[in-house]
Amino acid sequence: MPTHTTHIPSFQRRHALVATTLALALGAATPVLHAQTPVKAVASFSILGDLVRQVGGERVSVEVLVGPGSDAHVFQPSPAQARLVAQSQVVFSNGLGFEGWLSRLLKTAGYKGQQVVVSKGIQPLKEPGHDDHDHQKKGHARGAHDHGETDPHAWQSVNNAKVFVKNIALGLCRADPGGCELYDRNARSYTAQLDALDGEIRAAWAPIPAAQRQVITSHDAFAYYARDHGVKFLAPQGVSTESEASAQGVAQLVRQIRKDQIKALFVESISDPRLIEQIARETGVKPSGALYSDSLSVPGGEAATYIDLMRFNTRALTRAVRGQ
Numbered sequence: 608m609p610t611h612t613t614h615i616p617s618f619q620r621r622h623a624l625v626a627t628t629l630a631l632a633l634g635a636a637t638p639v640l641h642a643q644t645p646v647k648a649v650a651s652f653s654i655l656g657d658l659v660r661q662v663g664g665e666r667v668s669v670e671v672l673v674g675p676g677s678d679a680h681v682f683q684p685s686p687a688q689a690r691l692v693a694q695s696q697v698v699f700s701n702g703l704g705f706e707g708w709l710s711r712l713l714k715t716a717g718y719k720g721q722q723v724v725v726s727k728g729i730q731p732l733k734e735p736g737h738d739d740h741d742h743q744k745k746g747h748a749r750g751a752h753d754h755g756e757t758d759p760h761a762w763q764s765v766n767n768a769k770v771f772v773k774n775i776a777l778g779l780c781r782a783d784p785g786g787c788e789l790y791d792r793n794a795r796s797y798t799a800q801l802d803a804l805d806g807e808i809r810a811a812w813a814p815i816p817a818a819q820r821q822v823i824t825s826h827d828a829f830a831y832y833a834r835d836h837g838v839k840f841l842a843p844q845g846v847s848t849e850s851e852a853s854a855q856g857v858a859q860l861v862r863q864i865r866k867d868q869i870k871a872l873f874v875e876s877i878s879d880p881r882l883i884e885q886i887a888r889e890t891g892v893k894p895s896g897a898l899y900s901d902s903l904s905v906p907g908g909e910a911a912t913y914i915d916l917m918r919f920n921t922r923a924l925t926r927a928v929r930g931q
């Protein structure tokens with residue numbers, strides 16, 4: 608790998624030389640090379656963008672394709688975003704069929720850099736609707752989308768996010784070998800924060816009886832969270848927001864809410880709220896607001912980072928199932 612100094616113009620090289628001389632004169636052990644151009648990274652959606660920033664720190668500039676509040680399931684990249692991808696050195700995606708539009712975008716952009724699928728190595732769950740028992744019943748309602756059989760919402764498990772972080776550090780290291788040590792250090796310290804987050808979420812659910820852990824949401828995005836914390840999420844719609852709920856499915860849900868006295872009813876930030884409102888009218892259960900499934904909030908909002916998102920959802924869920 609060539610050293611950085613071979614590429615900088617003579618004006619800057621002179622400055623680097625002055626800085627080195629100065630550093631030596633001041634007795635510093637190693638001269639610091641300033642004004643390094645950040646590594647250009649692209650993340651497919653906002654939650655992943657935050658994770659890449661946590662690992663990359665100031666050494667990496669991260670652009671997000673599907674921004675806060677937008678729906679990655681049905682995203683259409685713009686020509687400007689294709690140019691952005693073409694100029695980047697590393698592209699991060701979730702994988703598991705989440706970004707059906709990505710391979711075409713990379714092709715259009717003529718992208719030649721590193722590609723990192725961050726879910727590599729996780730234990731994927733099947734889409735609930737593709738379960739053997741449910742397939743015939745629900746299969747038609749969501750026929751048109753192209754997910755395959757895997758549930759893509761893996762980040763809803765903190766343990767999966769730790770795998771994402773490991774893959775991000777490896778990917779950045781491949782794209783920028785000079786930063787490997789830093790990426791590794793950042794990944795370790797962020798993973799420690801994720802461990803603490805996981806403990807916090809488990810502690811929040813611990814006092815709630817299993818039978819009470821039932822929640823209605825408008826899009827089936829929480830299967831990984833459900834698995835981790837023994838929560839049952841019922842949705843009148845499939846895994847992708849492209850699919851439509853059947854009248855029969857809604858009626859069935861209404862019956863179940865009444866029977867099990869379910870108190871928690873959520874509208875997600877990216878989904879059409881009309882369905883949930885209809886269910887609320889028919890059952891008298893008040894909607895508890897929104898959960899964040901596939902997107903962060905806007906910067907400065909209540910779920911502007913992955914950790915804040917998981918905290919926000921957990922607080923909202925544990926309150927709602929208690930009927931608070």
Ligand SMILES: [Zn+2]
Pocket residue numbers: 680760826828846847848900901
């Ligand atoms: Zn989703």
